[in-house]
Amino acid sequence: MRPAVVSWRCQSAQTVLEIRLQLRPAHGRAAIKVMQQGRPATPPLAQAVQGHLQWQSFCAGFEAAPAGQQLLCELSHEPAGEDWPLACWLALLALRNPASGLPAQGAAGAQPDAQWHGALPLFHAAPPLPGPALRIARVYFPLIGAAPELAWVEAAQLACAPPAESALQVCGVAPDLAHAVCDTLQAARASECAPVTRWRSLLRFGAASGALQKFSGNSWQLAAVLADRISRGCELPHLQGRLIASGASHAWPQIDSVDGCAAKCALLRAQAQSGDRILLPQAWQAQLPADFAAAMQQQNCQLKLVGKIGFWQPSDAVRTA
Incomplete structure (x- = not known):
C-alpha cells in the first residue's frame, strides 16, 4: 500500500535536513511544487x-x-552537502513505488556510523528499480567567466510507440534557458532525415561545482545537440571516454564560431584528460594558440575542428588509453 506522506532525512552541512513528499490533486497546478x-x-x-x-x-x-x-516536496531548510539528492530520490521511491521496500521514514547518507539519523534505517545507495530501455549521453562544454570550469549537458531518451508523440523537455534550469535548449534541439532535428523512432527526451545541465540553472552565451548548443544525437544513436555510436564540444549554429547542420577561443583553450589545457575527444568550431582554425594542438596530442586527447554535425564516423572512434 502506498504511503500518504513520506519523510526522509539526511545530513546537510551541520544540521539535519528533512524532506517530506506527498501527492495531492493538481487542480491545474505544476506537476512538482517545492516548499521551504x-x-x-x-x-x-x-x-x-x-x-x-x-x-x-x-x-x-x-x-x-x-x-x-x-507532487509536493517540503524541505525543512535549504539543502547543502552531497546527501540531499539521494534522500530526495529515496523518498520519491518510497512514495511512488511501494514494491521498492523502502520505508515511509528513513535516512540517506554516505556515513554508516552517522548518529544524526537516530533510530531510522540508513541507506547509502538507491536500490535497483527496473525501468524501460533508456539511453543516456553526456557531453561537456567549457564554461568561462569568474570561475571557469567544464560544465556538462546530459540527454536521456526513451523510445515510445505510436500513438504516443515525441516529447522534449529540459529540467532543472531557468525557463528561458529551457526554451532556448528546446528551440535549438528542434532546429537541429529538423536538419535530419525523417525520424524512424519517436522519443521522449529529457535534458539537464550540471558541473563539478553543482547544478547549472542559468548562464549566458550560446556555446552550449553544440554539446546539447551532440548529447541528443548520441543518445538517439545518430552520432558517435562507439564513443569511449569524455566528449567535449564548444560551438553554436544559426542554421544546422552548420556549426558557427563562438566567443572565448583563448580562454576556452586555456581551460581545456588545464582540465582535459587522457582519452578526451575535443570538438571545436572550424572557424577557430586561425585563432587557436600555436601550440594548442600539440599540447592536446601530448595529453593523449583527440582534437577535431568541425564545420557541421554528422562528421564523426564509427571508424573514427579511438580507444581510451
Missing part, C-alpha cells in the same frame, strides 16, 4: 529540486507525479 519552511522555495532551489526529481523518475520509467496529481 512553509513558503514557496526560491526559483533556483525549486528548479534544482524539481530537476532532480524529474530526472530520476524519468530514468526509472515513471512520472514523479501521476496524471492529475501534484
Whole structure:
C-alpha cells in the first residue's frame, strides 16, 4: 500500500535536513511544487529540486507525479552537502513505488556510523528499480567567466510507440534557458532525415561545482545537440571516454564560431584528460594558440575542428588509453 506522506532525512552541512513528499490533486497546478519552511522555495532551489526529481523518475520509467496529481516536496531548510539528492530520490521511491521496500521514514547518507539519523534505517545507495530501455549521453562544454570550469549537458531518451508523440523537455534550469535548449534541439532535428523512432527526451545541465540553472552565451548548443544525437544513436555510436564540444549554429547542420577561443583553450589545457575527444568550431582554425594542438596530442586527447554535425564516423572512434 502506498504511503500518504513520506519523510526522509539526511545530513546537510551541520544540521539535519528533512524532506517530506506527498501527492495531492493538481487542480491545474505544476506537476512538482517545492516548499521551504512553509513558503514557496526560491526559483533556483525549486528548479534544482524539481530537476532532480524529474530526472530520476524519468530514468526509472515513471512520472514523479501521476496524471492529475501534484507532487509536493517540503524541505525543512535549504539543502547543502552531497546527501540531499539521494534522500530526495529515496523518498520519491518510497512514495511512488511501494514494491521498492523502502520505508515511509528513513535516512540517506554516505556515513554508516552517522548518529544524526537516530533510530531510522540508513541507506547509502538507491536500490535497483527496473525501468524501460533508456539511453543516456553526456557531453561537456567549457564554461568561462569568474570561475571557469567544464560544465556538462546530459540527454536521456526513451523510445515510445505510436500513438504516443515525441516529447522534449529540459529540467532543472531557468525557463528561458529551457526554451532556448528546446528551440535549438528542434532546429537541429529538423536538419535530419525523417525520424524512424519517436522519443521522449529529457535534458539537464550540471558541473563539478553543482547544478547549472542559468548562464549566458550560446556555446552550449553544440554539446546539447551532440548529447541528443548520441543518445538517439545518430552520432558517435562507439564513443569511449569524455566528449567535449564548444560551438553554436544559426542554421544546422552548420556549426558557427563562438566567443572565448583563448580562454576556452586555456581551460581545456588545464582540465582535459587522457582519452578526451575535443570538438571545436572550424572557424577557430586561425585563432587557436600555436601550440594548442600539440599540447592536446601530448595529453593523449583527440582534437577535431568541425564545420557541421554528422562528421564523426564509427571508424573514427579511438580507444581510451
